[in-house]
Every structure is written in C-alpha cells, then in structure tokens.
Amino acid sequence: MKQILDCIRQEMEQAFAACGYEEKYGMASLSNRPDLCQYQCNGAMAAAKAYKKAPLAIAEEIAAYVKQSETGNQFFEKVEAVPPGFLNLNLKGEYLADFLEQSQRTEKFGMEQPEKPEMIIVDYGGANVAKPLHVGHLRPAIIGESIKRISRYMGHQVIGDVHLGDWGLQMGQILTELHHRHPDWVYFEEGYTGEYPQEAPFTIADLEEIYPTASKKSKEDEAYRAEALEATFQFQSGRRGYRALCKHITAVSIPDLKKNYANLNVEFDLWKGESDVQEHIPGMVEKMKQDGFAYISEGALVVDVTEETDKKELPPCLILKSDGAALYETTDLATLLEREQLYHPDRVIYVVDKRQELHFTKVFRCAKKTGIVRPETELTFLGNGTMNGKDGKPFKTREGGVMRLEYLIADVEEEVYRKMDDREMSKEEARDASRQVGLAALKYGDLSNQASKDYVFDLERFISFEGNTGPYIQYTAVRIRSILKKYAELEKTEKESQTESQKLLPPSGEGETDLMLVLARFGSTMQTVFEEKAPHKLCQYLYEISNAFNHFYHENKILTEENTARRASWIRLITLTVDMLVTGLDLLGIETPERM
RNA sequence: GCAUCUGUAGCUCAGCUGGAUAGAGCACUGGCUUCCGAAGCCAGGUGUCGCAGGUUCGAAUCCUGUCAGGUGCACCA
Numbered sequence: 001m002k003q004i005l006d007c008i009r010q011e012m013e014q015a016f017a018a019c020g021y022e023e024k025y026g027m028a029s030l031s032n033r034p035d036l037c038q039y040q041c042n043g044a045m046a047a048a049k050a051y052k053k054a055p056l057a058i059a060e061e062i063a064a065y066v067k068q069s070e071t072g073n074q075f076f077e078k079v080e081a082v083p084p085g086f087l088n089l090n091l092k093g094e095y096l097a098d099f100l101e102q103s104q105r106t107e108k109f110g111m112e113q114p115e116k117p118e119m120i121i122v123d124y125g126g127a128n129v130a131k132p133l134h135v136g137h138l139r140p141a142i143i144g145e146s147i148k149r150i151s152r153y154m155g156h157q158v159i160g161d162v163h164l165g166d167w168g169l170q171m172g173q174i175l176t177e178l179h180h181r182h183p184d185w186v187y188f189e190e191g192y193t194g195e196y197p198q199e200a201p202f203t204i205a206d207l208e209e210i211y212p213t214a215s216k217k218s219k220e221d222e223a224y225r226a227e228a229l230e231a232t233f234q235f236q237s238g239r240r241g242y243r244a245l246c247k248h249i250t251a252v253s254i255p256d257l258k259k260n261y262a263n264l265n266v267e268f269d270l271w272k273g274e275s276d277v278q279e280h281i282p283g284m285v286e287k288m289k290q291d292g293f294a295y296i297s298e299g300a301l302v303v304d305v306t307e308e309t310d311k312k313e314l315p316p317c318l319i320l321k322s323d324g325a326a327l328y329e330t331t332d333l334a335t336l337l338e339r340e341q342l343y344h345p346d347r348v349i350y351v352v353d354k355r356q357e358l359h360f361t362k363v364f365r366c367a368k369k370t371g372i373v374r375p376e377t378e379l380t381f382l383g384n385g386t387m388n389g390k391d392g393k394p395f396k397t398r399e400g401g402v403m404r405l406e407y408l409i410a411d412v413e414e415e416v417y418r419k420m421d422d423r424e425m426s427k428e429e430a431r432d433a434s435r436q437v438g439l440a441a442l443k444y445g446d447l448s449n450q451a452s453k454d455y456v457f458d459l460e461r462f463i464s465f466e467g468n469t470g471p472y473i474q475y476t477a478v479r480i481r482s483i484l485k486k487y488a489e490l491e492k493t494e495k496e497s498q499t500e501s502q503k504l505l506p507p508s509g510e511g512e513t514d515l516m517l518v519l520a521r522f523g524s525t526m527q528t529v530f531e532e533k534a535p536h537k538l539c540q541y542l543y544e545i546s547n548a549f550n551h552f553y554h555e556n557k558i559l560t561e562e563n564t565a566r567r568a569s570w571i572r573l574i575t576l577t578v579d580m581l582v583t584g585l586d587l588l589g590i591e592t593p594e595r596m
Numbered sequence: 597g598c599a600u601c602u603g604u605a606g607c608u609c610a611g612c613u614g615g616a617u618a619g620a621g622c623a624c625u626g627g628c629u630u631c632c633g634a635a636g637c638c639a640g641g642u643g644u645c646g647c648a649g650g651u652u653c654g655a656a657u658c659c660u661g662u663c664a665g666g667u668g669c670a671c672c673a
Binding site (some may be wrong): 032033035036040042045046048049055082083084085086126128165167168169170218274297298299300302310311312313314315316317318320321322323325327328329331354355356357358359362383385386392419448449450452453454455456458460461464465466467468469471472474475476478479482483486487536537540543547550551553554555556557558559560595596 | 598599600601602607608609610611615616617620621622628631632633635636637638653654665666667668669670671672673
C-alpha cells in the first residue's frame with residue numbers, strides 16, 4: 001500500500017499543478033515543528049522566486065485549492081498557509097486510523113515489495129581462522145547482520161558471507177611456528193606422497209596460543225618473517241603437507257567461530273574463505289594480462305586504477321607480489337569473480353573497518369575496469385568506525401590488550417544479571433533474560449551510532465535501562481505484552497471477543513494521535529533505513545515509538561476503559577505498536593524477552 | 597607532505613539532499629503509584645553548531661579558506 005507521505009505529496013503536487021505551478025513544488029515532508037502541524041510543504045517559497053509572486057500568496061492559493069478539492073478534504077483536517085509561505089498540514093483522524101487499519105491487516109505493515117527483487121551479497125564477517133574473535137570484529141558483525149536482515153525484509157534476495165581470512169601471511173606464520181615446534185611431523189616431510197592423518201594434531205586452544213606467538217616473532221625477527229613468507233608462497237603454490245595442515249586449521253576454527261557468532265545472534269549463509277577462490281586466480285590474472293590491464297611495475301603485477309577526477313594519484317591495484325604470491329586484493333577480486341558466476345549479484349555490500357577504504361576503492365575500480373563485474377553492479381563500501389574506550393582510544397582491556405569478544409559479551413551479561421536481582425524470576429529465566437538484554441544493550445549501543453563514526457563504549461550507559469538504550473525499547477515491548485496477556489484473560493470472562501471485529505477508531509487524544517502518527521511512518525522509515533544503510537535511524541525510530549507509546553500509556557487507562565469498542569481499538573493499537581517494535585528490534589538482530 | 601573523515605549543551609550523540617524557536621539521552625532539581633510493569637511519566641535551565649569569509653529571502657546544513665583531532669597512503673590482511 002501507498003505510504004502516507006506519498007499520498008500527501010501527490011495531493012500537494014496535484015494542487016500545485018492545478019494552480020499553474022510546476023508539480024515539483026508540492027514536495028511535502030514531516031513537520032519539523034510538531035507543535036504547529038503534522039506535515040509541511042515548503043514549495044510555495046521555492047516557487048515564489050520562479051514565478052515572481054509573494055510566497056504567502058502562493059501558499060494561500062494552494063491551501064484554498066486543497067480545501068475545496070474532494071481528495072484534499074478526505075485527507076486533511078487542516079491546511080494552513082503561514083508566513084512567510086509555509087503550508088501546514090494536519091491529517092484527519094479517520095484517515096489516519098484507516099491507514100493504520102490497513103497496515104495492520106497487511107503483511108509487513110503494508111510495505112510494498114520491490115518490483116524487481118535484487119540479489120544482494122553482504123560481506124561482513126572478516127574473521128580469521130586460528131584467531132579468536134575480538135572487539136574489532138564486533139561492529140562489522142553487528143552492523144552487517146542488521147543490514148542483511150533489513151535488506152531481506154525489504155523483499156530482496158540476500159546472502160550473508162563471512163568471507164574467512166584463511167589464505168594470507170597468517171597461515172604462513174602458523175605453518176612456520178608449527179614447523180619449528182614439530183619438525184618431525186609428517187606434514188613437513190618433503191616428497192611424502194602418502195595420506196595425511198584425518199585428525200588435526202592441535203586444538204583451537206593450541207591455535208589461540210600459536211598464532212599470537214608466530215605473529216609476534218614475525219614482526220621482531222627478520223629471518224622468521226622470511227620463513228613465513230616462503231611458507232605462505234609454498235602453501236599458496238599447493239604444497240601438499242601445508243595444504244593439509246591448513247585444512248586442519250580451518251576445520252578446527254570454524255565450529256568455534258560459528259559458536260561465537262551465534263552468541264551474537266549473527267548467522268551467515270556462506271562460510272566461504274579466501275582459499276575457496278584460489279582456483280579462479282590464474283585464469284583471472286592471465287586474462288588481465290591478455291586484455292592489457294595488468295603490467296609489471298617495480299617487480300609486481302599491477303593494474304592502474306586512477307581516474308581523471310582524482311585529486312591525488314591512487315597507488316595501483318596489486319595483483320601479484322614480486323615473488324608471485326597473491327594478495328588481499330587478488331583474493332577479493334577472485335571472490336567477486338566467483339560471486340558474479342554463482343550469484344550474479346546486483347549489489348555487493350562490504351561492511352568492514354573504514355580504514356580499509358582505499359583497499360576497496362582499488363578493488364572496486366579494478367573489478368569494473370577489467371570486467372570482473374558488470375558495469376551496473378553496485379559495489380558498496382560501508383566502512384565502520386571503531387569502538388573506543390572512555391579515553392577515546394580504541395577499546396582495550398585493563399591490561400592494554402585486545403579484548404576477546406566472548407569476554408566482552410560475558411561481562412555485559414553478568415552486569416545485567418546483577419541488576420535483575422530483584423525480579424521475580426527463576427534463576428534460569430533471569431539468566432536467559434539477562435543474556436537477551438545484555439546483547440540488546442551491546443548491540444543497540446553500537447547500532448544507535450552512525451556506522452561510519454567511532455563511538456565510545458560505556459557499559460554503564462548502555463545497560464542503564466534509561467533513555468535511548470536497547471533495554472528501554474525491550475522494556476516497552478515487554479510491558480505491552482504484559483498488558484495484552486492481562487487483556488486476554490479478561491476477555492475470557494466476557495461473552496464475546498470484540499478485538500477482531502473492532503476497527504481502529506480515530507484517535508481520541510493527543511497521546512493517541514502522536515502514537516498513530518509515529519506508527520504510520522513505519523514503511524517510509526524502513527525505506528530510508530534500507531536506502532541509506534543506516535540502522536541508527538531505525539534505532540531512533542524505535543525510540544520514538546517507545547516514547548510515544550509510554551506517553552499514550554500514561555494518558556489512558558486501557559484495561560479499565562468502559563467503552564468496550566474504544567478499549568478493543570486501543571488493544572489493537574498497542575498490538576500494532578508491539579509488533580512494530582519487535583519487528584524493528586529483530587531487524588537490528590535483537591530479541592525481545594518474554595519478561596525482564 | 598598528499599588524501600580523507602570528524603569538530604553541535606558539562607558528558608554521549610542525533611539533525612547535514614538549506615527553511616519557522618538547533619534536538620534527544622545522561623547528569624542536576626522538583627512532582628506523579630488506592631488503578632494496565634515507576635526499568636515509567638510530567639515539569640525545569642544550559643549552546644560563539646571549531647573559527648573566518650562567501651552564496652541565499654533564509655546556512656549547523658552548500659562553497660572557499662583556516663585551526664584542531666583521527667585515519668590512510670604498493671608487495672600485511
């Protein structure tokens with residue numbers, strides 16, 4: 001169904017046209033002065049210049065036209081021209097109620113599905129094998145998951161890909177470290193042609209110690225680093241023993257990563273890694289050479305990606321290192337190649353740390369230039385800022401190290417659990433609720449900030465349950481559910497149910513009108529959130545719904561309302577409210593507990 | 597050095613495809629519960645929108661310059 005704002009715009013555009021002005025001046029928007037009106041149209045002021053007339057005169061002309069027109073009469077309770085030339089609009093209660101009535105009776109609150117659903121791939125994991133997830137993985141995971149859910153909800157076909165880091169230097173470093181420790185392993189025996197063991201000779205816990213050690217040595221020791229680079233090259237060139245070991249590393253890591261992402265309520269459709277696209281590399285490189293895009297520069301194989309409009313010359317996109325090994329760029333390009341073959345995506349959205357912007361700019365340009373993706377494929381870089389500590393610097397543990405994600409989650413959960421002491425719940429229920437509330441605190445604290453900006457992690461604030469926080473939204477939803485439960489019991493004692501047959505009545509008071517106006521914005525808000533890939537705007541919206549509901553709630557006694565038609569109408573209104581809240585939270589990747 | 601992002605209330609942040617008095621939350625003060633969850637609601641003060649110019653009827657928003665901070669600049673990912 002059509003959005004309210006679109007109806008208003010159409011109405012106003014028609015009015016402008018009928019009065020002899022260009023249609024575009026009918027552009028209406030939400031009022032920025034709610035005390036004066038609900039919607040506004042500023043077109044008269046813009047038109048004043050073009051038509052050399054007084055803005056107020058135009059506004060009055062339009063207002064008069066709308067008032068006498070049939071459809072205008074149906075929509076508006078008020079159409080007012082105000083100096084210097086604003087058009088202030090208020091909707092009729094009947095129309096508003098009718099609109100929400102339809103929203104409630106239609107799937108997805110009446111949101112229209114896209115004519116042509118797009119195939120969208122969201123690349124947002126960034127996890128590396130052999131390394132535990134840490135706070136740096138939090139933002140891409142949370143934001144990406146939300147983008148995925150929102151896109152899917154809008155009616156598109158969406159694939160989330162974790163895109164594991166399982167191919168680069170880190171693998172060479174681990175191989176080197178393992179070689180040093182266990183030179184006798186069959187994996188390191190040259191010329192060995194037999195089968196390698198099925199079982200991995202190490203556990204995830206071993207790896208969690210081995211990788212940091214190797215990484216550290218590689219930074220400090222030149223010879224060690226050279227060894228790791230050589231191992232990387234050998235491994236990438238297909239040395240059997242190395243490949244077998246890396247398979248073990250991946251096999252051991254994935255279940256652990258899955259578990260940790262699941263704790264965050266983050267799920268991927270694809271668990272592909274960099275290693276999965278290696279077969280595409282030789283052909284891809286060969287074609288780039290043949291087509292004349294790739295050439296040797298300073299020993300490495302590169303593709304130029306500068307464009308005329310650049311203020312500064314971009315470094316070229318590196319395809320192969322001078323030692324012939326593949327790079328980050330190479331793998332990302334090959335991944336795009338494979339995605340194009342398998343899924344033919346209309347868009348690929350990368351949710352990764354914003355510091356990688358240059359890298360992706362190069363990859364995108366190279367992919368377009370060399371024809372790896374179609375010209376119309378939209379490649380989007382959604383760079384996220386970092387989560388900082390209260391000192392404004394990247395979040396660290398007290399000891400100054402990088403915090404593991406599972407510890408952070410556990411800390412938040414524990415803190416919430418302590419606060420729920422006084423609730424009448426079983427220990428089990430309280431645990432479960434604190435998990436959901438804690439996660440909401442963490443995720444909402446993150447998502448309510450613009451993705452591209454850094455933000456300060458403040459545990460106290462996020463879990464404070466006051467103000468614009470995840471728990472506050474959850475609380476509002478839980479509270480409504482509680483009322484609905486009570487109502488269901490109450491209704492049992494009455495002769496017949498009225499809720500189903502009762503239509504939504506026009507609002508009876510200020511609080512109810514405001515609530516209805518907010519709820520009526522669901523569709524257009526979702527559209528904006530999707531288009532701008534801006535989950536923080538969804539947070540803001542849910543917060544507005546919650547505020548509007550709480551205001552309404554204090555203004556009206558729902559269950560004791562004597563007019564049963566009114567009461568049934570209110571029940572339907574708050575049902576719509578809670579449905580939208582729960583849906584919205586779910587799109588942020590946040591669950592709503594039964595009680596809290 | 598070059599590029600790029602950010603600078604809004606004491607703190608944390610919205611607003612930035614130009615519009616009417618720049619908004620929230622926290623913190624601070626006072627009030628509201630014989631009644632649906634007070635983790636709530638109501639009321640109260642706070643701003644050189646980094647600075648300086650410019651465009652415009654109109655600028656936090658667009659343009660230029662400038663200051664401050666962050667980030668990135670070819671064989672790591």
